[in-house]
Amino acid sequence: MTGPLWTFAEIAAATKGRARRDGEVFGVAVDSKEICHGDLFIALSGSTHDGHEFVREALGKGAVAALIAKTPKGMKGTDPRLIRVKNTMAGLRALAQAARKRTTARIIAVTGSAGKTGTKNAIYQALLGKGLTHTSERSFNNHVGVPLSLARLPREAKFAVLEIGMNAPGEIAPLAKLVKPQVALITAIGRAHVAAFKTERDIAREKASIFDGLAPGGVAIVNADAPFAAALLRAAKDAGAKEILTYSLKNKGADALPVKLAYAETCTCLTAKVADSLITFKIAMPGRHWVSNGLATLLAIKAVGGDLGLAGLALASLAPLPGRGTVHDITAEKGAFRVVDDSYNANPASFQAALETFAAMGPAAAAGRKIGVFADMEELGAQSRKDHLALKKTVVAAGLTCLYVKGPGMEALLDALKGRIKGFAFSENQGLFQKLKQDLRNGDLVLVKGSRRAGLDQVVDQLLALRTGRNVSGWGAPVEAAE
Numbered sequence: 001m002t003g004p005l006w007t008f009a010e011i012a013a014a015t016k017g018r019a020r021r022d023g024e025v026f027g028v029a030v031d032s033k034e035i036c037h038g039d040l041f042i043a044l045s046g047s048t049h050d051g052h053e054f055v056r057e058a059l060g061k062g063a064v065a066a067l068i069a070k071t072p073k074g075m076k077g078t079d080p081r082l083i084r085v086k087n088t089m090a091g092l093r094a095l096a097q098a099a100r101k102r103t104t105a106r107i108i109a110v111t112g113s114a115g116k117t118g119t120k121n122a123i124y125q126a127l128l129g130k131g132l133t134h135t136s137e138r139s140f141n142n143h144v145g146v147p148l149s150l151a152r153l154p155r156e157a158k159f160a161v162l163e164i165g166m167n168a169p170g171e172i173a174p175l176a177k178l179v180k181p182q183v184a185l186i187t188a189i190g191r192a193h194v195a196a197f198k199t200e201r202d203i204a205r206e207k208a209s210i211f212d213g214l215a216p217g218g219v220a221i222v223n224a225d226a227p228f229a230a231a232l233l234r235a236a237k238d239a240g241a242k243e244i245l246t247y248s249l250k251n252k253g254a255d256a257l258p259v260k261l262a263y264a265e266t267c268t269c270l271t272a273k274v275a276d277s278l279i280t281f282k283i284a285m286p287g288r289h290w291v292s293n294g295l296a297t298l299l300a301i302k303a304v305g306g307d308l309g310l311a312g313l314a315l316a317s318l319a320p321l322p323g324r325g326t327v328h329d330i331t332a333e334k335g336a337f338r339v340v341d342d343s344y345n346a347n348p349a350s351f352q353a354a355l356e357t358f359a360a361m362g363p364a365a366a367a368g369r370k371i372g373v374f375a376d377m378e379e380l381g382a383q384s385r386k387d388h389l390a391l392k393k394t395v396v397a398a399g400l401t402c403l404y405v406k407g408p409g410m411e412a413l414l415d416a417l418k419g420r421i422k423g424f425a426f427s428e429n430q431g432l433f434q435k436l437k438q439d440l441r442n443g444d445l446v447l448v449k450g451s452r453r454a455g456l457d458q459v460v461d462q463l464l465a466l467r468t469g470r471n472v473s474g475w476g477a478p479v480e481a482a483e
């Protein structure tokens with residue numbers, strides 16, 4: 001049995017707030033919909049909602065205390081469940097700082113343009129067998145998600161692995177400084193959220209600012225295959241990293257690299273050199289990008305004194321996150337087809353990775369075709385059209401023969417592929433699904449990918465609803481609910 005996460009007195013001391021009595025909380029939440037019994041509810045004021053309006057609901061659902069900056073309507077200011085601070089966002093950050101200060105856990109922070117959540121989860125799974133391990137929920141990686149994840153750090157934790165993300169320049173460094181990780185890891189660098197950045201180099205620089213938060217004696221882990229890897233290494237050195245470890249699929253000088261590789265449709269088997277160890281293991285996710293994420297995971301485990309053997313076992317039993325490559329085998333009235341659900345999100349790096357993985361997959365039956373259901377990659381700014389057109393070669397190489405697209409970028413891509421690939425453009429998901437449903441044939445293999453805003457998960461849900469009789473899912477159940 002683990003003890004309370006915080007006492008009221010500790011919360012008040014950390015946030016310079018005022019508690020009217022002592023008590024204990026076992027969790028922290030900022031969303032009244034996600035309250036668990038025994039939580040502290042922090043009433044943040046967002047652009048659309050003011051958390052103070054939800055305090056009563058949160059308390060009704062089992063929260064035992066609320067951090068507030070003003071008395072919620074319908075409540076008495078003297079209510080002993082209220083802990084009053086000047087500013088609740090500052091309160092959340094202060095609680096995160098207090099959690100960081102008191103912990104003896106080894107902390108790993110993960111950033112990158114793609115693969116953050118997947119790698120974070122792999123590291124988490126790999127550390128579980130070694131001691132109490134904490135991790136950020138889903139993709140809680142921003143100015144709220146990071147402090148919230150820290151504030152939830154159990155006092156007895158031996159390890160923690162947290163995701164750090166960004167939408168605009170300057171966001172990563174303050175979050176990294178809050179987390180003060182002993183190990184900071186960068187996955188892929190690519191064009192994502194570039195509307196807010198001038199160049200890919202600027203993105204690399206922003207990602208590299210994670211190293212500014214390294215705890216003294218910290219370890220930097222860098223993907224030597226990423227664009228601007230040299231700049232990342234330099235940034236790690238300038239930030240004073242005590243040790244800099246690299247991983248690569250091809251660079252013989254890297255600290256972690258594959259020695260032997262066998263790619264399969266749904267997994268990869270490999271022997272890798274990781275520092276001075278040689279280990280043979282399986283990664284239960286297909287594609288080169290997952291070899292990369294797997295090597296990064298092993299280096300991170302090594303850096304915090306984890307167990308490489310346990311890490312190998314964890315990688316062999318990874319389950320895909322919802323919408324990040326889940327394979328569904330669907331038996332419908334018209335026949336059996338396979339859907340690769342990568343609908344969670346899309347940017348150029350993840351689109352290339354998904355297409356490369358799809359290239360290695362065969363249709364579900366001899367007569368089947370390879371079909372793409374693609375929506376635009378968002379937030380690419382002025383280069384958007386160019387980024388979409390840049391997928392042309394990979395789409396052809398992936399063996400796709402038919403595309404169902406949504407959005408101007410994907411329409412431009414379809415146009416550029418005219419004569420080589422058949423395709424249809426739609427302005428909304430319903431029309432797209434109806435046409436796809438009509439055209440689907442036995443044995444078809446369908447890749448669904450687009451930015452989150454496009455909501456292509458609706459198309460996947462509709463495809464799943466076509467199921468009749470016995471169906472099997474290729475890769476087992478997802479490990480968490482979608483965000």
Ligand SMILES: Nc1ncnc2c1ncn2[C@@H]1O[C@H](COP(=O)(O)OP(=O)(O)O)[C@@H](O)[C@H]1O
Nearest residue numbers: 113114115116117118188289324349350353354
């Ligand atoms: N190392 C990588 N390089 C490029 N693409 C990747 C990598 N790892 C995962 N991906 C792709 O990115 C998608 C999103 O993965 P996720 O782990 O959720 O990333 P993030 O948390 O950075 O948004 C996956 O579906 C996969 O297609």
Ligand SMILES: [Mg+2]
Nearest residue numbers: 116117138139
């Ligand atoms: Mg994420």
